[in-house]
Amino acid sequence: MAEMEEDIPDPLPVEEDEELERDEEEGEFDWVVDEADELDDEDVVVLDTEAESFELEQPAERSGHIAAVDGHYMYVWGGYKNSQTTGFFDLYLPRNEIWIYNMETERWKKQMTAGNLHTSMSGSCGVCVDGVLYLFGGHHARGNTDRVFRLPLRTPALCWEEMKDLKGLAPSCKDKLGCWVHKNRLVFFGGYGYMAQGAHRGTFEYDETSFMGDNPGRGWNNHIHILDLEKSTWSQPVTKGNAPSPRAAHACAKVGNRGYVFGGRYRDYRLNDMYYIDMDSWEWHEMSVPQQGPVGRSWHSLTPVSPDHIFLFGGFTTSRETLSDAWLYCVSKNEWQQFKHNHTESPRLWHTACSGPGGEVFVFGGCANNLLSHQRAAHSKELLVFTVQPKSLVRFCMEAALQHRELLSGSWDCLPKHLLHTLRQRMGGINALGS
Numbered sequence: 001m002a003e004m005e006e007d008i009p010d011p012l013p014v015e016e017d018e019e020l021e022r023d024e025e026e027g028e029f030d031w032v033v034d035e036a037d038e039l040d041d042e043d044v045v046v047l048d049t050e051a052e053s054f055e056l057e058q059p060a061e062r063s064g065h066i067a068a069v070d071g072h073y074m075y076v077w078g079g080y081k082n083s084q085t086t087g088f089f090d091l092y093l094p095r096n097e098i099w100i101y102n103m104e105t106e107r108w109k110k111q112m113t114a115g116n117l118h119t120s121m122s123g124s125c126g127v128c129v130d131g132v133l134y135l136f137g138g139h140h141a142r143g144n145t146d147r148v149f150r151l152p153l154r155t156p157a158l159c160w161e162e163m164k165d166l167k168g169l170a171p172s173c174k175d176k177l178g179c180w181v182h183k184n185r186l187v188f189f190g191g192y193g194y195m196a197q198g199a200h201r202g203t204f205e206y207d208e209t210s211f212m213g214d215n216p217g218r219g220w221n222n223h224i225h226i227l228d229l230e231k232s233t234w235s236q237p238v239t240k241g242n243a244p245s246p247r248a249a250h251a252c253a254k255v256g257n258r259g260y261v262f263g264g265r266y267r268d269y270r271l272n273d274m275y276y277i278d279m280d281s282w283e284w285h286e287m288s289v290p291q292q293g294p295v296g297r298s299w300h301s302l303t304p305v306s307p308d309h310i311f312l313f314g315g316f317t318t319s320r321e322t323l324s325d326a327w328l329y330c331v332s333k334n335e336w337q338q339f340k341h342n343h344t345e346s347p348r349l350w351h352t353a354c355s356g357p358g359g360e361v362f363v364f365g366g367c368a369n370n371l372l373s374h375q376r377a378a379h380s381k382e383l384l385v386f387t388v389q390p391k392s393l394v395r396f397c398m399e400a401a402l403q404h405r406e407l408l409s410g411s412w413d414c415l416p417k418h419l420l421h422t423l424r425q426r427m428g429g430i431n432a433l434g435s
Contacts, residue, residue, distance in 0.1 A: 058108045059099040061379040063367045064122030067352035068133055070153050074101040074354050074362055075133055080122050081379050090377070092120030092140070098151075098158060101364075101383070103356045105425040115160030117149055123175030127186060128153070129229065134186060135160075136227075137174050137193075144173035144193040144218070148227065168234030171225040172196035172204075178252030180259035182279045186227040189261060189277075192248035193218050201236045205246050207267075220246035220266055224277070241284035244275045249350075251302035253310045255331050260310060265298040270318045272296035274329075293336040294327045299371075301353035303361050305388045308332050311339070311361050313386070314348040320370050322347040326386065343384045351380070359389025394419075402426060 065079025076099040080090045095117050100109045117135075124138030133151040137144065148163040174193025179186055194216055195204050202223035210218040222243050226235045250264025250271075258276040265271070272295055274287040300315025300323070312327040324347040326339040343363075351366025362385055368378040391399075401408050401423060412420055 059110075059365070059381055060093060061381040062093055062365045063350040063371065063377070063379050064139075065093065065352060065365055066124055066126030066135065067354050067362075067364055068126050068128035069103075069354045069356070070128045070131055070133075072103045072357050073153075074103060074356075074364075075099070075128070075153065076101065076352070076364060077126065077133075077135070078121055078124055078138070079365065080120075082377060092122065095120040101362070102425075103358070103360075103362065104422050107425070111158055113151065113158040113160055115149075115151070115158075116162050117160035118145075118147065118162075121145070121175075125177050125179045125188060127179050127181055129181055129184065129186070134227075134229075136179070136186070136188065137171070137177060137191065139175040143215075144175055146170050146173040163232065166227070166232050166234055169198055169200065169236065170234050171223060172200070172221070174221070174248075176248040176250075178250055178261055180252055180254040180279065182254065182257065182259070184229050186229065187259060187279060188223075188225045188227070189252060189259070190220070190222055190244075190247050190250055190264065192220055195219065196221070196223065201238070202243070203246050205267075220248050222246045237282040239277065239282045239284055241277075242286060243284050244273065244286075245271075247271065249298035249316075251300050251312070251315075253302040253304045255304050255307065255310065258331075260302065260329075262294075262302050262312065263297050263300060263315065268318070270296040270298045270316065287334055290336060294325065295323075297323060299349035299351075299366075301351060301363065303353045303355050305355055305359070305361060309388070311353070311355075311386065311388050313353060313361070313363060314351060314366065316349040316371070320372060322349050322367065322369055322371075324348065328388070339386075339388070341386055343386070346380075346382065346384055348380065348384070358391055358395045359387065361386040361388050398423065398426075 059076055060081050062079035062081050065076055067074055067076045078093055080092045083089055083091045096113050098111055098113055100111060119140045121138030121140045125136045127134055131154040133153055135149040137146060149160050150163055151158055151160050171188060172194050174191035177191030178189045200223055202221060204219055204221040206217050206219040222245060224237060226237060244261060245266050247264035247266045251262050253260045257278060257280050259279055260276045262274050263271045272289050274289050275284055277284050294312055295317055297315030297317055301313050303311045305311045308331050310329040315323045324344050326341050328337050328339050347368055348363060348366035349371060351363050353361055353363045356362055362383060364383050365380050368380050371377050412423060
């Protein structure tokens with residue numbers, strides 16, 4: 001059933017609303033796909049229409065969204081879902097709503113946002129720094145963007161703000177890129193989009209299949225762009241070493257001062273190479289991946305789970321298989337080990353993954369089948385929880401208190417107030433999607 005939007009005033013200014021309506025009338029799609037042609041995984045077609053929503057207790061199914069963590073809260077925004085009325089095409093999720101998952105109480109909450117976020121998107125890059133969610137790039141039905149928005153999260157009312165007065169040479173308009181956060185700077189790598197205008201460091205290669213109608217061609221790049229949040233300035237570092245090939249739909253993770261990147265798509269290949277860049281010296285290093293290690297993939301996730309381990313999950317292979325395998329990469333040993341888990345029947349691509357405070361990885365949404373086939377996409381709204389590191393003693397005690405709540409509830413008033421509050425919240429209704 002299609003979602004209906006809440007009866008809440010649109011937070012966008014009237015002028016921007018009118019502009020969006022004019023754009024929708026002029027053309028719903030940013031390109032046309034011949035039925036005989038095969039969809040490209042960098043070019044998923046979506047309607048220029050936001051999905052409307054009923055009042056839900058949990059987020060709608062989606063792929064291509066973002067998720068970021070602040071404290072014990074995970075924030076989910078954007079992406080797209082199946083349309084119930086237009087068949088093959090999909091609808092973007094509303095730009096003015098954000099879903100918040102409390103990783104302690106295991107419950108979802110929806111909050112409406114105000115501000116000047118211009119449109120709904122997929123393939124954006126979202127990261128959280130000091131209680132502020134930053135959103136860069138993405139794809140909407142009229143193309144890619146290079147606009148930057150910020151959303152302060154620790155306020156009663158959430159309001160998007162566009163960062164308009166940034167100095168320096170901005171990245172090209174793109175989506176499906178990666179990001180590391182280092183010393184109050186956002187470091188963006190790669191992506192798929194338009195050719196950069198100006199003297200950008202790095203390589204751009206056109207996707208020859210992207211020239212359709214009057215649309216400008218797009219392609220892959222391996223550019224690094226730094227956004228200094230204190231100086232509000234864009235810059236590009238001069239890097240050393242052999243850089244990775246241009247790519248998109250790769251995955252990035254940061255450990256210490258190293259920004260790791262694994263896989264992604266370049267032309268007709270989905271890669272299984274592993275690089276890191278030292279973000280103090282800006283030198284690239286390629287790490288060996290054994291034959292028995294993870295296969296090449298795009299649309300996967302890479303999540304730091306300790307000072308020495310990174311967790312890899314899911315993705316999409318060159319042979320168009322949607323994956324459900326998981327791996328742990330040991331940084332100090334440069335070793336891969338397959339990770340056994342209980343979600344092998346839940347393959348995912350273009351999902352999100354966030355590290356929680358209890359040694360867990362929270363994977364939300366994504367697509368469970370071949371997104372590029374002409375069958376209906378199996379977008380998901382499940383939350384898969386992977387216990388990657390040992391749980392804390394507090395977490396074990398909390399779970400025991402809940403499991404034996406009838407026996408122990410008479411003693412709960414002896415607990416510290418914050419623990420009692422958390423227990424009572426979780427007693428209010430455990431989210432059935434939790435694991």
